[in-house]
Every structure is written in C-alpha cells, then in structure tokens.
Amino acid sequence: MEQTLKGKTILITGGSRGIxxxxxxxxSEMGALIIMNYNQNKDAALKxxxxxxxxxxxxxxxxxxxxxxxxxxxxxALSKVEKIDILINNAGIYIExxxxxxxxxxxxxxxxxxxxxxxxxxxxxxxxxxxxMKKSGGGKIINISSRxxxxxxxxxxxxxxxxxxLNSLGQSMAKALAADDIFVYTIAPxxxxxxxxxxxxxxxxxxxxxxxxxxxxxxxPIEIAETIAFLATGKNEYLTGSIIDINGASYLRM
Numbered sequence: 001m002e003q004t005l006k007g008k009t010i011l012i013t014g015g016s017r018g019i020x021x022x023x024x025x026x027x028s029e030m031g032a033l034i035i036m037n038y039n040q041n042k043d044a045a046l047k048x049x050x051x052x053x054x055x056x057x058x059x060x061x062x063x064x065x066x067x068x069x070x071x072x073x074x075x076x077a078l079s080k081v082e083k084i085d086i087l088i089n090n091a092g093i094y095i096e097x098x099x100x101x102x103x104x105x106x107x108x109x110x111x112x113x114x115x116x117x118x119x120x121x122x123x124x125x126x127x128x129x130x131x132x133m134k135k136s137g138g139g140k141i142i143n144i145s146s147r148x149x150x151x152x153x154x155x156x157x158x159x160x161x162x163x164x165x166l167n168s169l170g171q172s173m174a175k176a177l178a179a180d181d182i183f184v185y186t187i188a189p190x191x192x193x194x195x196x197x198x199x200x201x202x203x204x205x206x207x208x209x210x211x212x213x214x215x216x217x218x219x220x221p222i223e224i225a226e227t228i229a230f231l232a233t234g235k236n237e238y239l240t241g242s243i244i245d246i247n248g249a250s251y252l253r254m
Contacts, residue, residue: 005233006031009081011129013037013064013121014091016045018194019144022221023088023228028052030229035077035084037091039063064091064121065113074128083136086232087129089122089166090144094196096156111158118162123169130173130182138181142231143170144224147190147247163188167243174241183240185231190247191218213248 010027014020016038024034025048034057038045042061049059058080062073078084095110102110126141133139146163153160167186174184191197191209201209201218210217227246231239245253 003233004031008085009033009035009083010086010088011035011077011084012088012090016041016048018196019192019221019224020090021048022225024048024052026225026229027232028054028057033057035060037062064117067116067120067124070121070124071128074125078132084129084132084139086140086142087126088142088228089126092118094156094159098155114158114162119165122166126173130177133182134180140232141173141184142228143186145186145188147188147251149188150253151251171241178240183237185239186243187224187227188243188245189219189224190250192224193218193220212250215248219246219248
C-alpha cells in the first residue's frame with residue numbers, strides 16, 4: 001500500500017477537534033496539504049494548524065447550517081489550490097433530547113439543523129467538489145457517518161436519520177461517479193472520545209457506554225484517522241461504496 005500522500009490536497013470539514021484534528025495531523029505527516037475547515041472554535045483551529053507537519057496548510061471558517069455558505073466556501077477553497085484530491089466530510093452535530101420532552105417547535109428546530117449540517121451540507125459540498133474532481137482527473141470522498149444509522153437513536157432521532165441518509169448518499173455517489181475515477185467511502189464509528197461525546201461519557205452512563213464494546217472502552221480519534229488514512233492512500237478503489245464499521249464490536253450488523 002502506498003504510504004505517502006505527498007502532492008495530495010485534502011479538504012477536511014469539522015477539522016479543528018476530535019476525529020478531524022487527528023486526521024489532519026496524521027495526513028499532514030504523510031505529506032498532504034490540508035485545507036482545514038472549522039466553525040466556531042478558532043483557538044482550537046489555530047492550535048491545530050501550528051501542529052501540522054509541513055507548510056502551506058489552509059484554515060477556513062464556515063458555518064454549514066447555512067446552505068448559502070456551502071457554495072461560497074467551496075469556491076474559496078478551490079481558488080486557493082490547484083485541485084482538491086480528497087474530500088473528508090467530518091463536520092456534524094449531535095443533539096440529544098428525550099422524545100417525550102420535545103414539543104413540535106423543538107422537534108422542527110433540531111430536525112432542520114441536524115439534517116442541514118449532517119446531510120444536506122455534505123451532499124452540497126460533495127456535489128461541488130465532485131464536479132471539480134471530474135475535471136481534474138478523479139479523487140476520493142470519505143464520509144464520516146455513525147453506528148447510529150443502523151441501530152437507531154431513540155434520544156437523537158434526527159441524528160440517526162441524518163447518518164442513515166449519509167450512508168445512502170455515499171453509496172449512490174459511488175455508483176454515479178465511479179466512471180470518473182471518483183471513489184466514495186463511508187466510515188461508521190461508534191462512540192469516540194471527542195468533545196461531542198464528552199458529556200455522555202462523563203455522566204453516570206459513561207461506564208455502560210464503554211461496556212457496549214467487549215473492549216471496555218470507546219474509540220480514540222486516531223483509530224478513526226488511521227482508517228481514513230488507509231482509504232486516502234493505496235489502491236483501494238474496489239472498496240468504493242463501502243461502509244466500514246469502527247465500533248469495537250459494540251454493534252454488529254448482518
């Protein structure tokens with residue numbers, strides 16, 4: 001397997017912390033030029049940028065809850081580099097609230113925001129970047145989904161639905177784009193030791209969450225990043241359309 005990403009430009013959304021930050025660090029060590037998107041945490045983004053290996057990396061702010069932002073963000077990113085070889089769609093939100101506690105106004109708000117960020121923004125950005133990749137000779141798109149797409153999320157229904165939609169989007173794009181040498185992969189982690197999961201892991205139920213896996217723990221961000229690196233490198237085109245589970249055997253699907 002080719003172990004280098006030298007000469008490759010990689011766009012990572014939601015890149016300032018957690019899985020995105022671990023991925024940016026690892027791929028920069030492998031020689032890639034990183035375009036790192038963040039939303040609110042500029043301090044974390046700046047800290048990450050200073051830790052990346054190599055020079056010329058780019059930091060870009062964008063709020064993907066605004067659909068009008070996507071096209072502007074993509075155009076700006078493409079204007080800064082010759083081409084984008086790999087797109088990693090990592091930005092996402094998780095809003096948890098008991099179904100019985102929700103009124104309809106809250107339901108609509110959570111649903112719209114979650115679907116916009118977790119699914120619609122990925123679809124729109126992937127569409128634009130894929131059009132670019134068609135002209136530049138191909139590329140790869142790697143989507144970060146979730147175990148929740150398969151097992152259901154009774155206290156985060158919009159999240160589960162958004163990730164199930166993301167799985168289908170990735171598979172459909174894999175079929176649509178294969179002839180253009182654009183390959184689409186999806187990774188479906190379980191719980192990962194990130195800021196988004198921190199609250200749940202620090203609560204009384206944290207131990208039961210860890211014990212969902214026979215390993216007795218949740219994943220570290222680097223474990224997801226290493227799988228992303230495998231997909232980003234090497235001759236693995238025949239994996240296009242695949243959904244790779246990384247959940248420590250906490251949820252096994254047939």
